[in-house]
Amino acid sequence: MDDFNRAGNAVHGARRIWAPLAVAGALLALTAVEGLIPKALPAGEELPAGTVIEFGNERDVSAQVGEGWILDKDASSLDSGLTFVQGDVSVQLSYIGFNAAEPDGVEAVWQGMDRVFDVERYSGVAVDLGEPTEFDTKWIEGGLTGTLQVDNRIGTAFVLPAADGTEAVEARVLGPLHARAEVWDSAMAIIDSVAFDDEEQQA
Amino acid sequence: MTAIARPETAVRPAVDVKSLALWAMIAGSAFGLWNLGKSMLPMALAFPESAVLNVAVLGVCLVVGVWLARRTMRPVQAPPWSGTWLALMWGGFAACGLALLMNTRTFSIWSRTFDLGTAGDWSAALTAPLNEEVAKIAGVVLLAAVSTRLIRSAADGLVYGALVGFGFQLVENFLYGFNGAIMAGGVEPFATTLQTLVVRVGLTGFGSHWAMTAVAGAGIGYLVSNSGRSAARRVWVALGCLLLAMWMHFLFDSPWFDGGFAGAIGKPLFNFVILLVVFFTVRRGFRARWAQVSAEEVAAGVLSEDEARGLSRRRSRRRYLRAFRPGPEREAQRRLQRVQLALLEERVPELPPFEAARPWRDAVAAARPGTTEVGSAAT
Structure with missing residues (x-):
């Protein structure tokens, strides 16, 4: 049976791939931006x-x-x-x-x-x-x-x-x-x- | 003709080991642990008495906190142990390790932008609500993608959020225990670590990370559950909960109301009250839905009224079982309760049609003492 479509959680099908990728991407982007901004400011x-x-x-x-x-x-x-x-x-x-x-x-x-x-x-x-x-x-x-x-x-x-x-x-x-x-x-x-x-x- | 389900097919593993999200959680936690280890290991070696005290106090906190979270924060039954450990792992290792890295960078932004006084007063309040809440809530989103069975309601999101936040809080307290010793110049490290732990566990711990992430987690649970509500509404509720958690964190770290009773007790108390409001709102919704699906299953003849009444609370389930003789008879009833719970949990999300739970009803029928098992539900 299709566990993903019936289990009552909207993270199923392709979302089970891109949701973790999106989470990892967001965390990496935040970390990278926070690392770049100080470089533009006087220490x-x-x-x-x-x-x-x-x-x-x-x-x-x-x-x-x-x-x-x-x-x-x-x-x-x-x-x-x-x-x-x-x-x-x-x-x-x-x-x-x-x-x-x-x-x-x-x-x-x-x-x-x-x-x-x-x-x-x-x-x-x-x-x-x-x-x-x-x-x-x-x-x-x-x-x-x-x-x-x-x-x-x-x-x-x-x-x-x-x-x-x-x-x-x-x-x-x-x-x-x-x-x-x-x-x-x-x-x-x-x-x-x-x-x-x-x-x-x-x- | 539909074959009768074996009871065990209705109680499936809560974690899908092939899911990308699970491996993302493991990789994130490994990175976080490595990053934390770089800071913590030298401190633990330099101050072994602080390390022993940290382990003893926070070990007790772990046992008590996990028991309380699992016992009280989710109606009907505790979340699975696999999800519990994953949530603690992400909060303690991944989120805390990532936050350590991100906070260092963000503190640098504020110290370079503001004068020393302003940076000292506001850096924590401008940094932690963003970095730490995002890092923690990422774990709840990943848990929702690890398996479709871990988070199916706002109540699930709330309890996993609390566990992620609690894991974070424990490891952060561990770090602060060492920092206390260093801030006191390495003088009497046992006493300074003890003082730090008394404040962070005894005074402010009841309204700290676990409460904030529980609020944000309830929003994620609402977002990902198949509730039949519009995507826009679910997104706004999730965003609102995250912003509320960030506001709780901002207030907690801000210089407002610092000092005296307001600083030590007032801020965590405020967070705790917000958590209670969210908790009772979520709990009422979950219980209402549980009562609704129980009544439908009673009407369909799958459960008796006595069984449905007995299922909804831990104590009434135990009382119901005690009516049966210890041994095989009680064990058979225990198995029956387990598949009945699986059926009702399956039906808590509102979107799947009534018929979609047919295999779980078959499993309940198969688990009834005296029923012959003839097949599997996977049809």
Whole structure:
């Protein structure tokens, strides 16, 4: 008996061929169009020297950039962090909120960062994080810093904790071995500018 | 003379293994699983405690959710297991894996178009309703093409939509469980994953993906069922249901009413209420049609009034069977119930003429205890 014509479902006969083809075609077309549109749009936004951006869940963390930095808009979000690029050098600031459980000291935050690097290591990226040493900035005390190498890019990693221990900024500065010294200095100036609202007020 | 059907010919496999749609579902799910694996496997290896917690919590959710969906969302009887697993597979692997790819691309469009603040507030609301609802509902359309027996009414579309959405929700929660650990800088990953799961399962889960796709799925069920209604009406209803599901998703992800009770409970509650309205509308239509075809079969002498009354609910079917002695007698009645259900399910769609169900009536006659089987229905 003709199962397709009597079974009470309109997807029968030739429709059983073109319906799945149409579904697959629609999904492929949507994916392709969504992949093409971003290529026609600028990926970054050049920032005027002195630009201050506030980020983090409550927008209570700020960072200031010097001359020549471009905001990588694909890799940036006011909630989770910002990525700035100048030539081959990048500065990535990640906001970390400890909502579920506060860390047992800044060393625990450093170890957590190393575990996040494990995700990249298991993805096949070579990541080498050095031993941490103490690090203070103009606004933040009790931070940690250490050397960082991600594939063939070298640089420095930082953990910058808030005074109350409920949040932190993790930063990575990465670039090629022979990047210009003034760009490294400018990248370090961004790290030095990171501040939590309460620290700015205290200062 | 027409030969009497063997009962088993009336209860056919629900999935046609030769259908292109089945293989499209398998291929889509394989791609999705590969894409998800690239993201999830490194996270699972880096945070094994989060992975174990995810598997434990979401495994329980899978068992409870599938039981609830199959037990409550379709009147009369649960959908076949083959269709159930296909729906979960598409939702969890194909739709979620595709959405991961599409969402990354679409987020890039919004981040490059808007300023950081606007993109942060609106990207999810402008992205997920389109990509995720389209990816999920594609699974319901494919299920309708896998076999003519899986989706024959809006009620079928609703339950398969819910299952597709539930599969999506489970795998998305799995991903978010890891994301929670990463967003907390890898500090106390077990606690952060637990917190993420409590919010996404305990607080918002009751009005999330499963509810949205159930609404869209009901529209697809209405579209593909042979109801005798005009094609234009069926298309508009299906489109309306899809747009309603997208609106539910948009509202869920938008920054409107964020924070406090409205954000945590109000939005999923709103979705759940919409789902209930659609569910009871679909259920009423299905039950009315069931009562109509039952009455016709009683009038034709195929079912007794007692049998027809007992068939329409799971509990009354069990009660009816308990009237027979355990053993061969009750087993024969159970077989009879199965072919009677197949007959009525066959007649729920309104278009086929009354006579088209003749082989199923013959199968009912053949299944009655004491009847001799002499042939097949395939005539």
